Amino acid sequence: MTDTAAPPTLDDVARLARVSTATVSRCINSPDRVAASTRARVETAIKTLGYTPNFAARFMAAKRTFTIGAIIPTMENAIFARGLQAFQEELHQRGYTLLVSSSAYKAEAEEEQIRTLVARGADGLLLIGHDRDPQIYDYLAQQHVPVLVAWSYSETARVPSIGFDNRAAMRSLAERMIALGHKRIAMISGISEQNDRARLRIEGVKDAMAAHGLDPERLAPVELPYDVHSGAAAFVDLMSHSPRPSLVLCGNDVLAVGALRGAHQLGLKVPEDVSITGFDDIELAQVVTPELTTVHVPHREMGRKAAQELVGMVEEKRQGVSEKLETTIMERSSVSILRDQSE
Amino acid sequence: MTDTAAPPTLDDVARLARVSTATVSRCINSPDRVAASTRARVETAIKTLGYTPNFAARFMAAKRTFTIGAIIPTMENAIFARGLQAFQEELHQRGYTLLVSSSAYKAEAEEEQIRTLVARGADGLLLIGHDRDPQIYDYLAQQHVPVLVAWSYSETARVPSIGFDNRAAMRSLAERMIALGHKRIAMISGISEQNDRARLRIEGVKDAMAAHGLDPERLAPVELPYDVHSGAAAFVDLMSHSPRPSLVLCGNDVLAVGALRGAHQLGLKVPEDVSITGFDDIELAQVVTPELTTVHVPHREMGRKAAQELVGMVEEKRQGVSEKLETTIMERSSVSILRDQSE
DNA sequence: GACCTTAGTGTAAACGCTTACATTTTAAAT
DNA sequence: ATTTAAAATGTAAGCGTTTACACTAAGGTC
CATH class of the missing domain: 3.40.50.2300 (Response regulator)
Incomplete structure (x- = not known):
């Protein structure tokens, strides 16, 4: 425990236990290959020295x-x-x-x-x-x-x-929403560049729209970072257009919670005035009011x-x-x- | 780019660039100590080989x-x-x-x-x-x-x-609450064993109570893991006692959000029926309804x-x-x- | 008792880098 | 041209492990 010059090495242990370094190494890595008595001696030495194997050296020698x-x-x-x-x-x-x-x-x-x-x-x-x-x-x-x-x-x-399957998952959510009667659909997405999850979720929504006679081109998802503030801002902006969407699909729960905040700011009631969905089903989804309809992963x-x-x-x-x-x-x-x- | 036997080493680079390993090493660690022409040669070699220094070897030699x-x-x-x-x-x-x-x-x-x-x-x-x-x-x-x-x-x-100062911070929050007229105070804390933050926050509340004529012994904080469900359960339990507390101080925002959920389940209005506070001021605090009174860190x-x-x-x-x-x-x-x- | 296993241990060579020191090259000063 | 200093490079000794291989001692077998 004293603050000596340098941390103890395998050599120090070997010397103290009066064995070779190979034996010490074996004690650590395959204890059954060394005699019980020696092992005990080595283990004591390790304890009293407070020895910890040097990881880098280990890695160099063992490649693992x-x-x-x-x-x-x-x-x-x-x-x-x-x-x-x-x-x-x-x-x-x-x-x-x-x-x-x-x-x-x-x-x-x-x-x-x-x-x-x-x-x-x-x-x-x-x-x-x-x-x-x-x-x-x-x-x-x-x-x-x-x-x-x-x-x-x-x-x-x-x-x-x-x-x-991000695409299929989002598609079935969207189809379910369409089945509930939603037609004016907007989407707040994460940034899709270099992010297949975001990209495929957008595609999923478009698939659903196309399959039910809605024009996928009209979706025009807005893309922004996955954080609550962005979600809120985007939602507020979305609601300023007319006709207003009846449903805002969000790329994930964080964005959806942002949308919820946006609705709150605007004095809009969810789901009466507008519906919102998320994706991921993180803890947050059940913690907000109203609880979020979302895709459970x-x-x-x-x-x-x-x-x-x-x-x-x-x-x-x-x-x-x-x-x-x-x-x-x-x-x-x-x-x-x-x-x-x-x- | 071919899948050859082993990753290239400093030696390989040195050989290709027709210099010693020392020079290659210097090119990487103190480029200004090697002539521009050599450096260029070495850098090309590094590129074509796709060389990455081996971290363990580096660590062993340099101790950093x-x-x-x-x-x-x-x-x-x-x-x-x-x-x-x-x-x-x-x-x-x-x-x-x-x-x-x-x-x-x-x-x-x-x-x-x-x-x-x-x-x-x-x-x-x-x-x-x-x-x-x-x-x-x-x-x-x-x-x-x-x-x-x-x-x-x-x-x-x-x-x-x-x-x-966790203790002082919690103390001032509690004092502020007492100034607002709260006397029946309960607390939902994190587990205080091996956690000075949790422990000191409890102490802080007790300090405030003692300083304002309330008996700190009556606080009887309940301790549980920092998650929403625990917070909700603890809150529900707390509310079954009488007299009901008018204020529930929570050890952090996560627990406070849990308490909010608990209130929601019980049909209690916050803050009309009961007040709740958090600690930390993480994003969550502003995302829930009502927004959380908390300590900003x-x-x-x-x-x-x-x-x-x-x-x-x-x-x-x-x-x-x-x-x-x-x-x-x-x-x-x-x-x-x-x-x-x-x- | 000679011979063979086998268990236990030791020896020493990697592993891929950095860096002190030695050596060579280059440039500047005379 | 020669000398001298400075800049560039090379040589080689570690760094702390693991492990193939060599060796010794102790039982077993006949």
Whole structure:
């Protein structure tokens, strides 16, 4: 515990325990390969010295880090929190450590973080969504780092993914809304550039409109950052046009909560005056008044399965296999029924 | 770009550029110490090979990582998000990378993460709050890793902190509430064990009560995890007692939002039937109805200053200096005035 | 008792970088 | 042209581990 010059090394332990460094190393990594008596001696030495293995040295020698990196677009809101939590729990169980970085939805920042994490020896990487410069995938392939994408399922993408079909999910929400009688539909979306989730959700709405005789071109989604204030401002702006939409579909729950705020500012009642929907079903969705009708995403399941698959890829050096998760529409009280839905 | 055997190393670059490894290393670390022509040659080699320095090797040789670790209690809600975001931005500007782990409010988990981060060569560590096993500070001292605490200011603690006075902040909020005429006060707190922020906020309320002739012993705060559902359940339970409190002080905004939900379930109007306050002033506080009266914490400022101080400690190898940040009471609409406050 | 396993341990060579020091080249000063 | 200093580059010794391989000692087998 004294503040001596430098942290103790394997050598120090070996000397104290009167064994070779190899034996100490074995004590740590495969204890059953060393005699109980020696092991005891070594363990004592480790304790009294307060020895912690140097990770970098370990990595250099063994080429493994038992670290998984994840880069998420933001920590500012809870969109990724629950999924990531489950991801990390599952990793921990399997003896891996999770390192998280956030890219603030910036492509260059993400690329930098990827390189950082790889250089740091991440055994595998979890990325959100498929949209990014293909060069990055080249780099990752060259470095032999397995990658798994979450929050977006795609069978055609270059890397495996555990996620849901954003387009189909949004489409069924929109179709349900149309079935409830909504025709004047507006949309507040996240920024779709470099973000397949946002892009596909817009497409999903258009699919639904086209399938039910509404002109998809008239949707004209407004795109903005995923935060409450943007959502509120966009909503207020949307309501100044006429005719007013009867329904505002939002790209996610955060934006939808913003829209709710906007309605509140305008003195509009939800859902009586206007209906609003979200996407993700984060905790927030049930916390606002009225509770948000939204698309439920199985975040924990996604995180857990992603961890299992990624570790599998790392340990068995195999290609990952994609999995599509089901989403469900949560009908709560932010949407009004405009006409009998049984027609 | 081809998927060759192994990632390129410094040696490969040196060979291709027909220089020594030392020169390549210098090109990367102090470009001005090498002739422009050579540098150009080396840079081309780096590009064509797609070389990325191996971080572990670098760390071993240089003993620096330009990495700062932060361990926060949770990512599940946005309590730490904004501050951490500012922290990371400031670090990035200074050439450091931030690695984040979450301890899920578990002491052992935190300890493990600390060791992991240190073993990984974090040049410095940001921790939340002061309460933890003193041995950890011994370990950190032995390993010569600078530590800074945030979210809680203390002048007596063993390590420096950039934060606010949780006790005083909560005390002034409580005093303000008492001035508004509230006497039947209840409190929903976070779990105070191993959490000085929670503990001090309780103390703050008791201070205020004692100073105004109310018996602090009657506060009997209920302690539970910081999540909306717990808050709601606790609130419902609290309201079943009589006499009902006129004010429920909550340990943070998340719990307060929970209380709001609880009131909603019970059909109670806030603030007419009962007043509720939070702490932190996260985005959520302004997003719920009614907007939450709460204590505003300068999260971004805290994050920024913490980064500056911690980097200073790392680079100048000096003791850190603590700083107390001011909090302000945000009076919004979740509190009612029971009597003329000018008395 | 000689021979073979096997369990336990030690020796030493990587791993990919940085950097002190040595050496060579270049330019400036005479 | 020669000398001298400064700039550019090279050489090689670590950094703290892991692990292939070599070795020793202790039982088992006949």
